[in-house]
Amino acid sequence: xxxxxxxxxxxxxxxxxxxxxxxxxxxxxxxxxxxxxxxxxxxxxxxxxxxxxxxxxxxxxxxxxxxxxxxxxxxxxxxxxxxxxxxxxxxxxxxxxxxxxxxxxxxxxxxxxxxxxxxxxxxxxxxxxx
Numbered sequence: 001x002x003x004x005x006x007x008x009x010x011x012x013x014x015x016x017x018x019x020x021x022x023x024x025x026x027x028x029x030x031x032x033x034x035x036x037x038x039x040x041x042x043x044x045x046x047x048x049x050x051x052x053x054x055x056x057x058x059x060x061x062x063x064x065x066x067x068x069x070x071x072x073x074x075x076x077x078x079x080x081x082x083x084x085x086x087x088x089x090x091x092x093x094x095x096x097x098x099x100x101x102x103x104x105x106x107x108x109x110x111x112x113x114x115x116x117x118x119x120x121x122x123x124x125x126x127x128x129x130x
Contacts (some may be wrong), residue, residue, distance in 0.1 A: 002107045007114060014117045025124050032120045037113045044105035047098060055101060059112050068094060 018029055038059060046055035053068025071094050078087025101108060 002104060002111055004107050007107055007111045010114045011110065011117075014114060014121060017121060018117075021124065029117075029120055029124055032124075033113075033117055036116050036120070038109050038116075040106045040109035043109045044102060047102045047105060053094075053098070055098075055105075059109070068098070 018026060021029060043055050043058055046058055052072040053065045056062075056065035056068060071090055075087045075090030075094065078084065078090065081087070
């Protein structure tokens with residue numbers, strides 16, 4: 001489970017390390033992060049509008065996105081069969097599960113962005129030491 005305090009502390013640790021980079025490396029870091037960081041509002045919007053799991057694709061979680069999309073589509077298909085009630089239950093179940101992602105969208109995306117920034121930092125430091 002993601003803790004807002006831990007995620008914020010991790011972001012601050014990364015920012016402190018980046019401040020210690022030489023200007024040219026810091027410039028490269030900010031260029032690369034600007035291209036790769038994700039927006040929490042876009043993530044939340046995708047989750048809110050399309051409970052089918054599109055927000056997972058936005059962060060590159062393809063497997064989870066495919067599972068959510070599959071369960072959602074199976075539920076929709078079942079709406080047009082004698083298994084109508086099961087279809088409704090599947091759609092409700094996936095919606096309830098994804099409420100967590102909706103309410104935690106800021107923290108989820110911040111943790112994702114921290115991982116991206118940390119990876120970019122490590123790559124720049126590795127290249128800098130050589």
